[in-house]
Amino acid sequence: MKLLSQSSNIRIPSTFDVHIPSVVDDARRTPHTPCNIYVVNQTTSQLLEQYSVEYGNSIGIMNMANSITPGGGYLESCSAQEEELCRASPVLYASLEQHARHGGYPFQWSEHIKVTPNVKFHRSDRTRQFAFYRTPLECTVISCAGPDLRNRQQLISYLHHPQQVYKDINRVVQTVLTVRPQIKVMILGALGCGAFAPPHSLSTQYRIEVAKQFASAINTSKHQHSVICLGIYCRPEQTDNFDIFKRVILPR
Structure with missing residues (x-):
């Protein structure tokens, strides 16, 4: 990242914190109507x-972030x-890492999200072998985290107060959806699976409840955006998380 920081030709966008309120008030926002809602098996890129x-x-990306380490396992090839x-x-990582050097990490997942406007994407992801774009794509990246249920203390807290955890997840998603009302398209990612998932015995019910919180937050804030x-990208043999979220958010 020193090369990026020292280059006069590459601008590193600034990342800033946004506090998650106890009650997300979106009544003052200017709505975009109507809103089309989709759940698709595609990557963010x-x-x-x-x-x-x-x-x-005019696009916002929900980055499901690591609340301890900027970029998560980026440097470890995750x-x-x-x-x-x-x-x-690369400027996204540089911005998050720069933010960390100014005290932005670690952060409490239920208290803050992070906003990085004007992020330029120069290439696709591994589904297209990281092919470079002729012209960079630009969007706002909104980084948020969820509970790490591999962590014993957070798992115990969840087992004793599950409804509070679900309420906090709802607040996180609502804040992501309302923090930049000028954005016309919000691209979300899913919680409940992957590295921070709960033990297998709790996994299905947890994901169902998390999907319900996403559905509630989307329904409350849907008129903020056009799309x-x-x-939720998944392989054909591993569609459980995609199936749960699609069934809950877009019931037939």
Whole structure:
């Protein structure tokens, strides 16, 4: 990252914190209507490419972030959503790392989200072998985290107060959806699976409840945007999380 920081040709966007209120008030926002809601089996980068054609840089990306380490396992070759975004946009990692050096990490997942406007993406993700774009794509990245239920203390807290955890997840998603009302397209990612998932015995019910909180937050805030698209990329043999979120958010 020293090369990026010292280069006069590459601008590193600033990341700033936004406090998550106890009650998210979106009544003062100017609505975009109507809102189309989708749940799709695509990566965040694929959706950014798709919506950039029509909406340009009026796009927000929900980065499911690591609340301890900027970029998560980016430097260790991990391949979850945040790490893939950092590979597609090195300035995103540079911005988060710079933010960390100013005290931005670690952060409490239920108290803050992070906003990084004007992030340029120079290439796609591994689904397209990180192919470079002729022209960079630009959007706002909104980084948020969820509970780490591998952590014993957080798991015990969840087991004793599950409804509070679900309420906090709802507040996080609502804040992500309302923090930048000028954005026309919001691309969301899913909680409840992956590295921070609960033990297998709790996994299915937890994901159902998390999906319900996403559905509630989307329904409350849907008129803020023209499109809300939840992208959950999965292999054909591992569609459980995608199936749960689609069934809950878009019931037939």
